[in-house]
Amino acid sequence: MYEDIDIEVMELFGGYNFSKSLSVSTINEGGTIVKGECKLDVVNPRFSIEAGQKQLPLADQKSSFTLNKLGITNEGRISGELSMKTSDVSRLYICAEDERQEPGRPIKSFGTIGAAYTASALSLDTNVDIVNGPTSRCSFLYHYKPWHLKIAGEIQINTHLDDNKLRNNSGGMELENFNLGTAYHGPSYTVSMRTSDRMSCLNFGYFLRWSPRVALGTLVNYSLNSNMQNLSMGTSFVIDENNSAKLKINSAADLSGQIRHKLNSWAHVDLAAKLNLQQTASSSQQIGIGLVFDAESSK
Numbered sequence: 420m421y422e423d424i425d426i427e428v429m430e431l432f433g434g435y436n437f438s439k440s441l442s443v444s445t446i447n448e449g450g451t452i453v454k455g456e457c458k459l460d461v462v463n464p465r466f467s468i469e470a471g472q473k474q475l476p477l478a479d480q481k482s483s484f485t486l487n488k489l490g491i492t493n494e495g496r497i498s499g500e501l502s503m504k505t506s507d508v509s510r511l512y513i514c515a516e517d518e519r520q521e522p523g524r525p526i527k528s529f530g531t532i533g534a535a536y537t538a539s540a541l542s543l544d545t546n547v548d549i550v551n552g553p554t555s556r557c558s559f560l561y562h563y564k565p566w567h568l569k570i571a572g573e574i575q576i577n578t579h580l581d582d583n584k585l586r587n588n589s590g591g592m593e594l595e596n597f598n599l600g601t602a603y604h605g606p607s608y609t610v611s612m613r614t615s616d617r618m619s620c621l622n623f624g625y626f627l628r629w630s631p632r633v634a635l636g637t638l639v640n641y642s643l644n645s646n647m648q649n650l651s652m653g654t655s656f657v658i659d660e661n662n663s664a665k666l667k668i669n670s671a672a673d674l675s676g677q678i679r680h681k682l683n684s685w686a687h688v689d690l691a692a693k694l695n696l697q698q699t700a701s702s703s704q705q706i707g708i709g710l711v712f713d714a715e716s717s718k
Contacts, residue, residue, distance in 0.1 A: 420544050420558045424571040424600045425611035428624035431636040431653050432667055435677050435691050437707035445714045446473065452715060467492040471500070473715065477537065478507040487512070509536045512546075540564065552577040554595070569602045571613070619644045632657040672696040686712045 422429060444454035450473040457466040469490025487500040500514035515530040533546025540562050548554040558573040575596040582591070600613025602624075609626040623639040633656045640649040653667030661681040668674045677691040693705040 420542055420560050421571050421573040421598065421600065421613075423560055424569050424602045424613055425609060425624045425626070427609050427626040427634075428611060428636055428638060431626060431634060431655055431665070432638055432651055434665075435667075435675050435693070435707075436689050436709045437691055437693055437705040438709070439707060440709040441711075442709070443712045450475075465493060467496075469498075477504055477510060480504050488514075508538050509534065515550075552579060552581060554578070567604045569604065570600070571602075572599045573597070620647075685714050685716055686710075 439459040441457045441459065442454070443456075444452055446452045451470060452473055453468070453470045455466070455468045458464065467490055469488055470486075471488040472485050474487070483504050485502050485504070487502055489499045491497050496516060498514070498516040500512060502510050502512035504510050511532075511534050513530075513532045515528075517528050528550055529548050530550040531546045531548045533544065535545075536543040542560045543557075544559075545555075545557040548556070554575060554577045556573070556575045558571070560569065560571045562569050573596065574594075577593045577595050579591040579593060594617070597617055598614045599618070600611065602609055602611035602613075607628040609624070611622075611624040611626075613622050613624075614620060615622060619642060621639075621641045621643065623637075623641075625637045627635045629635055634654065636653050638649075638651040638653070640647070640651075642648070649670055651667055651669040653665065655663065655665035657663045662678065664676065664678045666674075666676045673693060673695050675691070675693045677689055679687055679689050681687045689707070689709040689711070691705075691707040691709075695704075
C-alpha cells in the first residue's frame with residue numbers, strides 16, 4: 420500500500436527480468452487461478468505453484484470468504500492467505516508461510532492476522548505477525564482529490580516478546596521501520612517523494628506520460644546516513660500493438676533494457692539485458708529471457 424503512492428515511477432524502473440523464467444497460469448469459469456513459475460538456474464533452480472481466487476473489488480465479491488492464495492515451492496515453503504469480507508470496503512485476513520528449515524538458512528516463516536479498509540479516498544491496512552515478535556505493521560494511503568495529492572505512511576514495531584534475552588529486560592520494543600511519502604498527480608505527470616529504511620533514505624521520483632506511446636521518468640535516491648546517491652533515468656515506449664520496450668540508466672553506469680513481444684492475447688516473451696558501461700567484461704553482463712502464458716489476461 421505504501422509503495423502505491425508512486426506506482427507509475429516504480430513500474431517504469433522495475434519489472435526487469437534478468438533470469439531465465441517460465442510462468443504459466445490458467446483460470447476457470449468460477450474465477451479460480453492456478454499459476455506455476457519456474458526459474459531455470461543451473462546452480463539454484465526454483466519453481467512454485469499456487470492457486471487462489473481472482474482478486475475482485477470487495478463490492479463485487481459474492482462470497483464472504485475468499486482463498487486468496489495457497490502455494491508451495493521446491494524449497495519446501497508452504498504459504499496461504501484467507502480473507503473474510505466484512506463490508507463493501509473492509510475485510511479481515513489471515514496469511515501464513517512455513518518453510519522447511521535447514522542448517523544455515525534464515526528463518527522465513529510467519530503467521531499474520533490483519534484488517535484492511537479500502538475506500539475511494541482512504542486505504543488502511545494493519546496486521547500483526549504473531550510468529551515473529553509479535554510484530555505489528557500499519558500502513559495508510561490518503562488521496563485528497565481536490566488537490567490531486569496522495570499522502571502515505573507505514574510503521575512497523577517489533578515487541579520482541581519471543582526473545583528470551585529481551586523478555587527479562589525493559590525497553591525490548593523496537594521501531595523497525597517508519598516512513599512517510601507524498602505525491603502529486605497531474606494530468607500527464609507524477610511528482611513524488613517518499614522515504615525508506617526508517618526515513619534514512621529520500622527517494623524523489625518524476626514520471627511523465629509524453630504521449631500515449633512514450634513515458635519518461637527520473638528517480639533520485641539520497642541516503643542521509645551514508646555517502647550514497649543514485650540518479651536513474653528511464654523511458655518506456657510502445658513500438659506497435661505487439662511490441663514494447665523500456666530502457667534505464669543510472670549514475671553507476673548500469674544500462675538496462677527490456678523488449679516485450681506479444682505472441683497472442685494470453686502469451687508474451689521478455690528479453691532483457693544489463694551492462695555496466697564502465698566494466699564491459701562479460702562477467703558484468705546479465706541477460707534474461709522470460710516466457711509467460713497468462714490465461715487471465717485474455718479474459
